[in-house]
Structures are given as C-alpha cells and as structure tokens.
Amino acid sequence: MNMSDKDKFELEKRNDNPMNYHSSNMSSDWRYSSANLASAPINLVPSNNPTAVGSSSCSSAPMVDSFHQTIWQNPISSQNLGYLDIDVQNNASASNALGIRKGSPASLRSSIDRPLDMGWNPPASMLKGGIFLPSVPGMFPQSLSQFPADSAFIERAARFSSFSGGNFNDMVNTFGVPESMGLYSRGGGIMQGPQEVFAGSGLKSVSGGQSQKNEMNVAEVSRDPSLSVEHGATDGSPLKNERKSESLVRSHEEAKQGVGVSGNESDEAEFSGGGGDGQDEPLALEGTGGEPSAKGLAAKKRKRNGQDTEPDQTRGTQVSGDGAKDDAENQPKGDQNPTSTTNKAAGKHGKQGSQTLDPPKEEYIHVRARRGQATNSHSLAERVRREKISERMKFLQDLVPGCSKVTGKAVMLDEIINYVQSLQRQVEVMEFLICTS
C-alpha cells in the first residue's frame, strides 16, 4: 500500500509539473508522457496555450510544418476552430515525425506508436472529426521529404560518377548501392518523378564512364531501384515493393549474366552469383558492392523478411542502411570490432539524421555493403534484433517516469517492471475503493 500511495503522490506531483495548465488532473501526466513520446524535438506545451503550441509545432521539421499548414487551411467546422486546427496540426506533425523516423506510412501498423502520437486532449467530438485526417497527410510528407534528399542525392551521384576512373569501380559500386538502400529504406509512398530523373542521371553518368563493366553495373543498379520503386508506388505497400523489387532484381541479375561484357567477366559472374544468393532480398543489389557483405546482408534481409511486422522491416532497413553507410564512411575495410561499435553509433546517428530530414551528405554517398563487418548471418540478425529492441526501449524510457537518466537494459527493465507492478497495484486499490464506497 505504501508503494501505491507513493505512486499516487508521484502522479499528483507530475500533475503540478511546470506544465502550468488548467485542465483536469486526469489527463495531465498522460498528456505529458504522450507528448514527450511523440517526438523529442516537439516541446511539451499545455493544450490551452495556442501560441506555445504553435511554437512547438515550428520546432519540428520545418518543411513538414509548412506542408501541414497548407493542408489544414480548411479545418473541420467546429466551435473552437483555431484550437482544433492547432491541435490537429500538432498531432499530425507529431505523427508525421514518427512516421518519418520509421520511414513507413502512418497507415501502417504503428498501433503501438499511435496512442503515443497523441499530444493534446481536445474534446471528444472535435477529436473524432480531426483525428482521422492526420493519418492521410502522414503519407505525403514522407514522399515530400524524400524529394530534397533524392534530388541532392542525384546531383551527388552524378558528380561522383563523373569522377576519373581510378577508383571508378569501387566508387560506382558504392554509389550504386546507396541508391538502392536509400530508396528501399524509404519504404512505401515513393514518388515516381525523382526516380525517373534519378535513373536518367544514372544513365547519363554511366555514359560518361570509362569501362563497360562499370556502365553495366551502374545502369543495372540505377534501373533496378527505379523500376522496382515504380512498381512499389503502384502497389502502395512496402512489403510488396520489396517483393517486386526482388523479382526485378533477379531478372536484372540474369540479364547481367546474359550480357557479355568485355570487362572482367569473372567479376561480374561473381557479382551476379552474389546477387543470386540473396535472391529473396531487394538488397541483393548490394551484391554489386561486394560479395561477402552482399551475402551477409542478404542473409540479414532474409531473416528480417521472415518476421511479421512491416514497419519493423522498413525501420530495420532504414537503420541498417544508414548504419552501413556511416560505417563504410568511417572505415573502408578491416577490423570487425571497431566497425561493429562504430556501426551502432553511426546507425543511431543515421537514424537521427533521417529524423531531422536534413541528413548529412556523407550518409548517402558512402553507402557500402558492410565490409569488414561480421558477415555471419546470425550476428547480423542479432544486430537487427538488438536495434529493434533498443528502439522500443527508447519509447519505454519516455513512458516510464524516471527512466531517462538510466542507461542499460537491466536497470531499465527493472524500472519498467516496478512501474507496471505499481500500476497494477494502483488498479487494485481503486477497485477496492470503488467497491467499498
């Protein structure tokens, strides 16, 4: 009983937090935690303070905000029009930030994250009208967000490919890979426009190239993602996107095999073999980047495809993609241990970069299939699993009070267990109170 009293007191304390609002105690800490959870950049703001809410919405990605402002020009008719507008805007931006972070449309199964999206607490009648809309515009900003990335990306790609061909092979291959990684990690809702431009630039850069083989690689690679992405756009679901891209990749790999290139035929055969190994995976394109890494990553993708949830996949691909990019940028080949650690740090950094929508240039250029990494399928799958777990632990950190300072799984799990047990005991106490009154 002491624990429950203490927890009640804590709840009360949270209610008197520096939030300084007037609404009922009931929803206060709820709002606090869920708003906190929505996204780190969005500041905690009381719901009755529209100016503060406006500022908080500005703190999230500016492009997203401008987009949302245009959408919400025609709000639902209700009494507190402005109030709802800002609320929904904030909700949408919150859900959007989460969506971008995950790289999957809001309509996908983000059931866990949706209740955590909700920042504020408008009246129920208004809420019903307003809440369904954020799921729709959630789709758009992702594709929009890809726009600056992709166009800048295309420029860089063109620049890269036009470099003299000393390390042309490597550079082209690495450049080939990030496109696929970047595109696949974006998941569904991909626009066709940038892809066509992108394919065009890829082909153009190829024509400027020197060796035939490199041409083939780049052309194939650039064509693959564009085609697969087109298909994905028509299907409109990331899973299908990946599957279709698999088949396309396979066909392209076979085409590559069929085409006799004057260059290193053995190399090409190896690449296509590597790609053939990773047949199930859209990232079999990485086979062009390097064999062992291709197989390793292919194996990792295989494991990931075997799992159930879609956003997990896209999330995982995004994380691993960014991790691979950053890692490659840090170290070319070499030791396994430092690369694994840097990969983790780089992976998280990559995640944050994608969150802010202003990824540093290096993330896109230096995608390399993870050379020098532990290419054992087991360890790769474990890494993916660990990343997933750490992601969810972050959510839990926001939700459970007093967990932000704590690092490490064991202590956090302790806190979580204590919290859940205390909540359950509170429920028991309440039940008892109610039945006696």
Next chain:
Amino acid sequence: MRSPSSLRQEFLKKWILGLQVCNSSKNMNVFERKKAIKLSADVAMASARNGKTCWSRALIVNASRNDNGKEFVEKILGSDYERQNKNSTMNRRTRCRKILKRSCTTIRKAMKRSTPSRPKVFAFSVAKKMIKKRTQLLKSVVPGGEFMDEVSLIEETLDYIISLRAQIDVMKSFANATEIENRKKDRQW
C-alpha cells in the same frame, strides 16, 4: 487512431456495462463485488483493444476460464470474442515459438559449454543472466507475456502500460464521482 480520451471512454462504457451485468446477479458480499469489478474492468480494458494485442487476448482467455467469467465475457463482448480470439491464431504462434525457443536454448547450451574464461566475456554472461531474469519477471507481470519474444514483449508492455494508465484515470474519476454523490446523499439526510 487511438487517443487517450477515446480509450478512456471506451473503457468506461464497457466497464459500466459489465458492472450492470454483475449487479443483476445481486452480489452483496464485498469480496464478490470486488471480484466483479475487477473482472469487468479487466474485460473492458482488454476489449478496448479489440484483440489486437497479445496481452488483451490473454486477459480475456484468463477471464473466461471460470464459468462465471465465461458468461460474463460473452455478455459483454457478444459472440464476437470467440471469432476475435480465433482470428489471432495465438495457439499456433505460441506453439511455434515454444518449439523455436526450445531448439534455440539447446543450441545455446551447447555453445555455452565452451565459454572462454576471459573477464570480459564473463561480464557479458553475467549481464545476460541479469537481463534474462528480468525479462522473465516482466513476462510474468504482463498478461500473456510468456509466449512472446523480447521484441514484441516490449511492445506489449508499452500498450499495457498505456491501458493501465487509462484504467486508473477512469477509476479515479469514477471514485471521485461516487464520493461526491455519497456526500450529497449524506447531506440530504
């Protein structure tokens, strides 16, 4: 889209419905009343998720194990609940997971026998044991947690925490309301 207020409203509706059902059977004993309240609260909380989460399904299954519970659940959820539970195909999943776990543990045990005696690895193994203990604890706390792998376990705890909070909020306001009403009644007399 689940917002906290809609979750609370749903929970409240179903809870009140359950309480009405219980009152019709006229339990005057305190303990029975408490049981009824708890049961109806559990079922209401679980049904607010519509069978999407593992813990809600497990909760409903637990509630419907007693005979009283079964009737109760049927009344509240209607005949849909069986369909919901069956759609989830929980049994198959849990069986597959158990088999997987058994095979994995045997493999891990075989690998563990050849553990090197370096201090670093020792520290790792200690940490792993700690984490394992705690995950087992968490699994015992969260309903239906024994059948889940770590990743989904964390998701389930997230959801569970959210709904517990909503439940507590609703019950608090409910208790306040009843208290106020009782005071008014007392004043009248």
